[in-house]
Amino acid sequence: MAFKRIAAIVLRYFYLVRGSFARFLPLFAWVAVDIILWGFISRYLNTVAAPGFNFVPALLGAVLLWDFFIRVMQGVTTAFFEDVWSRNFLNVFATPLSIWEYLAGLVVSTTTTSAIGLAVMLAMASAIFGLPLLIYGWLAVPFLLVLFLFGIALGIVGAAIVLRLGPAAEWFVWPIPALVSPFAGVFYPISTLPGWMQSIARLLPPSYVFESLRSILSGGGAPVSMLFCAGGLVLFDVALSCWIFARVYRHAVRTGLIARYSAESIT
Amino acid sequence: MVLRVTALSKSYGDVAAVDRISFHVRRNEIVGLLGPNGAGKTTTINMILGVLEPSGGSIEIQGLNLARRRRQALARTNFAAVYSPLPGNLTVYQNLRVFGLIYGISDAARRIEALLEEFDLQRFRNVRCGVLSSGEQTRASLAKAMLNNPDLLLLDEPTASLDPSTAREVRRKIRAVATHGKGGALWTSHNMYEVEDVCHRVLFLSRGRILLEGDPKTLPREHGKENLEELFITVAREPLSLEER
Numbered sequence: 001m002a003f004k005r006i007a008a009i010v011l012r013y014f015y016l017v018r019g020s021f022a023r024f025l026p027l028f029a030w031v032a033v034d035i036i037l038w039g040f041i042s043r044y045l046n047t048v049a050a051p052g053f054n055f056v057p058a059l060l061g062a063v064l065l066w067d068f069f070i071r072v073m074q075g076v077t078t079a080f081f082e083d084v085w086s087r088n089f090l091n092v093f094a095t096p097l098s099i100w101e102y103l104a105g106l107v108v109s110t111t112t113t114s115a116i117g118l119a120v121m122l123a124m125a126s127a128i129f130g131l132p133l134l135i136y137g138w139l140a141v142p143f144l145l146v147l148f149l150f151g152i153a154l155g156i157v158g159a160a161i162v163l164r165l166g167p168a169a170e171w172f173v174w175p176i177p178a179l180v181s182p183f184a185g186v187f188y189p190i191s192t193l194p195g196w197m198q199s200i201a202r203l204l205p206p207s208y209v210f211e212s213l214r215s216i217l218s219g220g221g222a223p224v225s226m227l228f229c230a231g232g233l234v235l236f237d238v239a240l241s242c243w244i245f246a247r248v249y250r251h252a253v254r255t256g257l258i259a260r261y262s263a264e265s266i267t
Numbered sequence: 268m269v270l271r272v273t274a275l276s277k278s279y280g281d282v283a284a285v286d287r288i289s290f291h292v293r294r295n296e297i298v299g300l301l302g303p304n305g306a307g308k309t310t311t312i313n314m315i316l317g318v319l320e321p322s323g324g325s326i327e328i329q330g331l332n333l334a335r336r337r338r339q340a341l342a343r344t345n346f347a348a349v350y351s352p353l354p355g356n357l358t359v360y361q362n363l364r365v366f367g368l369i370y371g372i373s374d375a376a377r378r379i380e381a382l383l384e385e386f387d388l389q390r391f392r393n394v395r396c397g398v399l400s401s402g403e404q405t406r407a408s409l410a411k412a413m414l415n416n417p418d419l420l421l422l423d424e425p426t427a428s429l430d431p432s433t434a435r436e437v438r439r440k441i442r443a444v445a446t447h448g449k450g451g452a453l454w455t456s457h458n459m460y461e462v463e464d465v466c467h468r469v470l471f472l473s474r475g476r477i478l479l480e481g482d483p484k485t486l487p488r489e490h491g492k493e494n495l496e497e498l499f500i501t502v503a504r505e506p507l508s509l510e511e512r
Contacts, residue, residue, distance in 0.1 A: 008368035012354075015361045086354035091411075094316035095369045096342040254320045256279075259313040 005097050009105020010112075013079050017113070027113050028120040031067045035121050038063040039129035057135050058217050059187065062210055064121045064131070066186045069147040069206060070177045071117040075110025076155025077162070077173050084167050089258050099249050103242065106159070107152055114148070136216055142227050143209045149234040150205045154180070156241035160248040163257075185210045205234040268330070269294055269419050269451040270315070275324035277310050277475075284310045286475040287324065292419065292451040297442065299462045299483060300455045302472035303503035308455045311472070312348070312421050315453070317341055329418050342370065343450075347412040348423035352404045355397020359388055359407050362396060363414065370415040382410040385440065401428035409437060418450040425454070426461060438465050459495040469495075471502045478502055 017023045042055040049055065083092055092102070125131035136143065158173035165172070183197055184206040190198055201207040208230035212222035252258045270292040277285040285307040292298045300308050313319035315326055317337050326333040331340040353362040360379065367375035383389045386406040391399060396407055405428055412420060422441065426434040442465055445452040456462050462469060463483045471479040479486060479502070483495055492498040 002371065004368045004371050008365050011368060012357070012361075012365045015357055015365070020356075082354075082356075086356055087351075088354045090316075090318060090348070090351040091353065091366070092369075094318050094341065094344075094346060095366070096338045096371070097369050098338060250320075253318060256277075256310075256313065256319045258318045259309075259316075 002096075002101060005101045006105045006108060008097070009079075009102060010108045013082065013105075013109040014112075016082055027071075027116050031071060031117045031121050032124055034063055034067050035060070035124045036128070039125065043129065054217075056129055056131055058214065060125055060129055060131055061136070062186050062213060064125055065143060065147055065209065065213070066177075066181065066184075066206075067121060068114060068118050068144065069151045071114040072110055072148050072151025073155040073158065073177060074174075075113045076106050076152060077158040077170075079106045079109045080155075080159040080162070081170060084162060084170070093258050099246060100242075103156060103245065106155070110152070110155065111148075114151070118144075136213065139212065139216065139222050139227070142231070143213065146205050146209050146227075146230045146234050149238055153234065153237035153241040156238075156245050160241070160245040163245070163252055164248045180204065180206070183207065189214060203233065205230040205237065208233075268292070269296075269328070270453065271327040272311075272315070273325045273327075275311065275314060275326065276322045277307075277314060277319065278322045283475050285314070285321075288472070288475070288477050289324075290470055290477060290480070292453055294449065294451055295446045296451045296468065297445050297466050298451070298453050299466035299469035300453055300472060301459075301462060301469050301499060301502075302478075303499075306472040307475040308472055309348075309423060310475075312346070312423055312453070312455065315419075315421060316344070316346055342415065343418040344421065345370070345412040345415055345417035345419075346421035346423070347405070347408040347425050348421075349405070349425070349427045350423070351408070353396045353407055353411060355395060358393050358395050359383070359399075359410075360392040362407065363411060366411050367414055372414055375414075378414065382413055385413075386410045402430060402433050405429055406433075406437070409441070413444060416444075416448060416450075420445055420450060420452040422452060422454045424456055426456070426458065434461070441465070459499055463495050471498070473502050 017027070038060050042059045045055040045059070083089055122133060126133050154176055158176060161172055162169045183201045184204050185193070185201060190201045190207055190211060193201060208226045212226050216222050268291050272291065273289050274287045275285055275289070276283065276287050288311065290298070300311065302308055310319065314321050315333070317333055328340040329343050331343070333340045357365070360383070363379045363382065364375065367379060372378050383392055386409055388403070388406055388410060391403060391407070396404055399407065405425065409425060412422070420441070425441070426437055429437060438461065441452065454462070454466060466483050469481065469483045469486065470477050479490070481489065487494050487498045490498055492501060
């Protein structure tokens with residue numbers, strides 16, 4: 001991989017974000033709205049629920065982590081969509097750039113943008129609603145890392161879906177976090193779910209993060225085995241997503257879809 | 268040899284878009300790839316650019332097999348096509364900067380300044396490509412195509428949207444690059460005057476096969492035609508009459 005070619009993809013995205021209010025604002029606006037909404041919901045629940053349980057770290061903390069995952073996933077897909085929207089595939093792929101360098105460029109781009117969103121969420125959640133940042137201890141690092149990698153994996157799969165099915169398929173991509181959230185146990189323990197949903201939940205790395213989070217808050221600590229499960233699963237998911245993208249890209253080169261992408265299908 | 272194409276084919280099911288064509292481009296040579304719409308010109312160019320996988324045959328750019336050494340081969344290639352403008356949401360300078368990194372240009376800033384001047388784009392350097400006129404966009408695409416001083420320059424109707432005066436100037440610049448540097452060019456155009464003016468050799472494609480090949484100045488007479496345009500029309504309408512010769 002060449003650093004310069006990866007930097008080119010990052011620079012392209014930086015230019016786009018810097019030059020467009022419509023791209024800059026969503027980096028933090030919607031997550032800020034979410035924090036305010038769930039912050040007040042958490043505060044209200046603290047007044048009506050039995051004393052002794054603090055909803056702020058349980059609910060608002062979970063929302064913060066989940067929104068971070070969504071920002072990462074959408075960061076990857078949005079950076080990819082920029083080439084779809086500007087019909088730039090021929091210019092980009094008829095160059096020495098490899099698809100691994102291209103994907104690496106998308107990942108580095110989203111690392112920066114999602115870090116901005118995370119910083120805004122943390123600042124608001126602690127300043128306005130008193131979210132104790134250190135309550136999760138050192139485990140906050142693996143929590144964020146697992147969600148970051150899972151966001152990367154789903155983002156790459158989303159890009160593959162759009163590359164395979166055409167620009168209109170982006171509407172399959174936007175709802176993916178909403179489809180995953182019931183299984184991930186963001187707001188409730190996985191044991192709440194029926195058996196078949198629990199089976200799916202066990203395959204999703206975020207479910208281990210949110211179970212661990214609840215375990216810490218209830219004073220039980222986080223089972224290290226859970227974090228290892230999440231780590232193993234998420235690494236598998238990243239590798240699988242890269243394999244899927246490579247397969248779809250190869251199909252697009254074999255059929256000529258890359259060169260005639262706006263047609264959506266060659267057949 | 269800058270480009271060597273051997274028995275190149277592309278089929279979609281039973282339909283052969285390109286059917287075992289072989290040709291080459293020598294150093295300092297501009298080769299015209301001509302033919303009616305749907306003859307296989309753009310399919311051929313897409314295969315040379317590595318964005319379309321051939322069904323058979325091989326492509327070598329400066330001796331590098333494209334299938335095996337894609338990155339090295341494409342680092343020595345560049346292109347401008349009327350159907351592939353630079354992203355309209357970046358400025359001319361930003362586009363050149365991004366592609367300068369992709370092609371690994373050393374001293375990119377100086378190279379970009381030289382190209383902005385060469386293609387008369389200085390006053391548009393901070394203008395988004397999407398708001399440029401089609402002629403200005405073409406010049407920006409050509410500047411991108413020259414960024415890496417390519418050994419092989421692929422030009423798909425590069426002057427299609429230019430006025431005659433600008434087109435002449437652009438032809439002069441491309442000719443200077445392709446005939447005085449280390450590379451060569453493959454050029455498609457429907458403007459036969461332009462082809463005769465620029466190309467050292469032409470290949471006529473019809474239904475995915477090379478029907479005729481030769482010097483654009485003498486080829487029409489060899490086939491009993493007054494000029495290249497007449498020969499083109501014959502290729503488009505009655506290719507069999509030429510095949511039988």
